[in-house]
Amino acid sequence: MRRIAYRSSMFVVAIVSVVALWEFYKIVGPQDGGKFFGVSILPRANDTAMPHVWTMLSRYNRPEVRGSDTKIWSVVLSGTLFSLRLSLVGFFMGTTIGVGLAVLMSRFKVVQRGLLPYLVMSQTVPLIALAPLVVSWGGKLEIGSFVWPRWLSASILGTFLAFFPIAVGTLRGLASAPAAAVELMDSYAASWKQTLFKLRFPAAVPFMVPAFKLGASGAVVGVVVAEISTGLKGGIGRLIIEYAREATGDPAKVFTAVFGAAALGITMSGLVALSDVLLMRNRPKETSA
Amino acid sequence: MSKKTLKFAFAGIAVMSLVVGACGGSDDEATEDTEAATEETTAPAAECTTPTPVKLQLQWFTQAQFAGYYAAQDQGFYADQCLEVTILEGAVDITPQNVLADGQADFAISWVSKALASREGGANIVNIAQVFQRSGTLQVSFKDKNITSSAEFKGKKIGNWGYGNEFEIFAALTKAGLDPAKDVTLVQQQFDMAGLLSGDIDAAEAMTYNEYAQVLEAKNPATGALYTADDFNVVSYEAEGVGMLQDAIWADGSRLEDPAYVDTATKFVAASIQGWAFCRDNVSACRDIVVSKGSKLGASHQLWQMNEVNKLIWPAAGGAGMIDAAAWDRTSSLSQTAKNLEGGTVLTKAPDAGAYTNDIVTAALAMLDAMGVDTTGSGYMPETVELLEGGN
DSSP states (O other), rough: OOHHHHHHHHHHHHHOOOOOOOHHHHHOTTTTEETTTTTTOOOOOSSTOOOOOOHHHHHHBBBBSHHHOOHHHHHHHHHHHHHHHHHHHHHHHHHHHHHHHHHHHHOHHHHHHHHHHHHHHHHTTTTTHHHHHHHHHHHHHTTTEEEEHHHHHHHHHHHHHHHHHHHHHHHHHHHTTTTTHHHHHHTTTTTHHHHHHIIIIIHHHHHHHHHHHHHHHHHHHHHHHHHHTTTTTTSSHHHHHHHTTTTTHHHHHHHHHHHHHHHHHHHHHHHHHHHHHHHHOOOOOOOOO | HHHHHHOOOOOOHHHHHHHHHHEEEETGGGOOOOHHHOOOOOOOTOOOOOOOOEEEOOOOSSSSHHHHHHHHHHHTHHHHEEEEEEEEOTTTOOOOOHHHHHTSSSSEEEEEHHHHHHHTTTOOOEEEBBBBSSHHHHHHHEGGOOOOOOGGTTTEEEEOOOOSHHHHHHHHHHHTTTTTTTTTTEEOOOOSSSSHHHHHHHOEEEEETTTHHHHHHOOOTTTTBBOOGGGGEEEEEETTTTTOOOOOOEEEGGGSSSSHHHHHHHHHHHHHEEEHHHHHHHHHHHHHHHHHOOSSSOOOHHHHHHHHHHHHHHSSSTBBBBOOOHHHHHHHHHHHHHOOOSOSSSOOOOOOGGGSHHHHHHHHHHHHHHHTTOSSSSTTTOOOOOOOOOGG
C-alpha cells in the first residue's frame, strides 16, 4: 500500500514539475523565440505557441464550436475511448501474432534464422507509407459477407508496431529458462508442450512484461498515426489534425486533443502494468541462477 | 488566480484519467459501427426501385468546400436522379485521383494540375465537370511589408505548402521575371497561419475560403481585437493571371465507354450542380448542412467558406461545371512551364485531348435547364460574412 501511495504521489509530482517548467519558461523565455546565428533554437514563449496551462485546461469546459452544447472534454474523451478500443484490438492481435511467432521461432531454429531478419526489416517501413496502402487493400477485401471496416485498418497498423517488440522479447524470454531446468524436464520425459507451459513461459514473464509495455505504446502510436493519415473519423488522431488547423485562432484547442492522446498512451501501458501485478502475484521470487 | 485554478485543473486531470481507465476494459465494443459516422448515404426516392450506388471521394474532411455534394445528398437531389451517393472524406495521405484510379470510388474531386500529373503517371482519369471556375489561392502579407503584386515578392520570405499546391507561386514568380532559387526565400508552411502572424513568413499562401479566414479569426495581440482585412495585403493569383483550375469532378476514363456509367455520371454531375445552385441561393442552410455532417470548423468560419466557395463557382458564364478551354489551356501550360525550386514542372508534356470532356456536363446542364434550375447564376451577389474569434 505504501508503495502505491508513494508511486502515485511521484506521478503527481512529475506532472506538477512539467507544468511548473512550462509556466516558468513562459515567464523567462523569449516571446519571439531565441535565435542563434539566424537559426532559431529557443521556442517562442508567447500565448499562441505556448498557451497557459489554465487556458488549455479551461478550454476543456467550453463548447467545441460556438452554439453547440457539446463541451470539448466530452469530444476528446469519446475520441480517446474510440482510439483506446482500436489500440486494444491492435494490441491483442499484436500479442497473438508476436507470441505465436516467438513460440514458433523458439521451437524451430531454422524458422528463427529465416524469419527474424524479415521481422527486423518490417519495422523499417515508414508507417505513413503503409497506412494508405492498408486502407486501400482493406477496401478491396471481401470475404463472403465480411466487409472490411475502416477502423480495422488503423488497428492493423497498431498491430504492426505492437507485434515486433512482443515477438523479440518473448523469444528472448523463452530461451532464458536455465539449462539445468530444461535438462530436468527432459529427464522427466516431458513433452515439448509441457516444457513450454510449465517451464519456458513462466521463465519468460520477466522479459515479456517490458516487451508488452513497448507493444502497448506501439499500438497507440500506430493507431493514432493511422487515424491522422487516413482521416478515420471518431478517433483522437483525427481530432488532433482537425484542431491543429485552428491553431491560428484557438491555440489551446489542439492541446486538449494532444493531452487526450497522452492519456491514451498512459492508460495502455497502465493496463499492462496492472496485468503484470496480477500475473506475478503468486509467483515466488526467483533466486538468481 | 493561479492557485485555485491549478488545483481545480489537477482534480480535472485526475478525474479524467480515472474515467479513461475505468472504461478501458470494454474492448468488446470495438466492432461498433463507425461506418455510419463516416459515410452518410441518401435514401432513394420512392419511384426509383434500384438506386445506382455511387462513391464520391473528396480531397479533405467535410467542410463547405464540398457543400454542393452534401447539399445534393441532404436535399435529395441525388435520390431524385435515382443515385445512392456515399461521400468519402479525404485525409492527409489519401489522394482522391488514386482512389478513383484504384476503382474504390466512382468519382473524385481533385485540383486539375494534380490530377493531370496523376494522369501523366498512368491514371486514366477524366475531368467531367469544372466546378470551381476560378482559383482561390492567395498570398497574404501584413500591410507594412508592401507586397501588393507578385513582382514585390523579391527578397521576401514566401510561404508555400508544397505537395503540388505551390505551382501558382512559381508561375507568378516566373511571370514576374524572378528566379525562385535566388530572388526569394521559400519557406515551407504549416497547416495554420502562425508563421505569418509571428513574422517567420512575409507572405503566406492561403485559400480565400480557409486560411485567409483563419488570420481574420485570430486576435491581434497589439490591439486585443481581431485582425481585419485592412491589416493585410492580398495577392490573388487569379487576378495576377496565373490562376490554375482547382476543384473538378473526375471520372474513371476506362469506364466512360460504358453507357450506363456515362448515364450515372451525367445524373451525378447534374444533381451536384443542382446542389451547388442550392448553396448559392441558401448560403446559411448549406452551412448548417455541412455542420450537421460533422465538420469541426466553427460556424462563422464555415459560413465564410461557403460564401467564398460560391464566389469561385458563380457566376458561371458558360454554365456551372463547364470546362473553359482558355482556363484549361492556361492551367496545362503553366503546369508545364512553371519550375519549382528543383527545376521540376508538374507535367512534362501537354495533356492529351481525352483529359477532359464537356459532353457529360453539357448533357447535365440541359437536364437542369429543363428542370428550371439557374445554372449560370448571372445575378449572383456574394454575402458579407463577419468572422468571430477562432471561427466560432
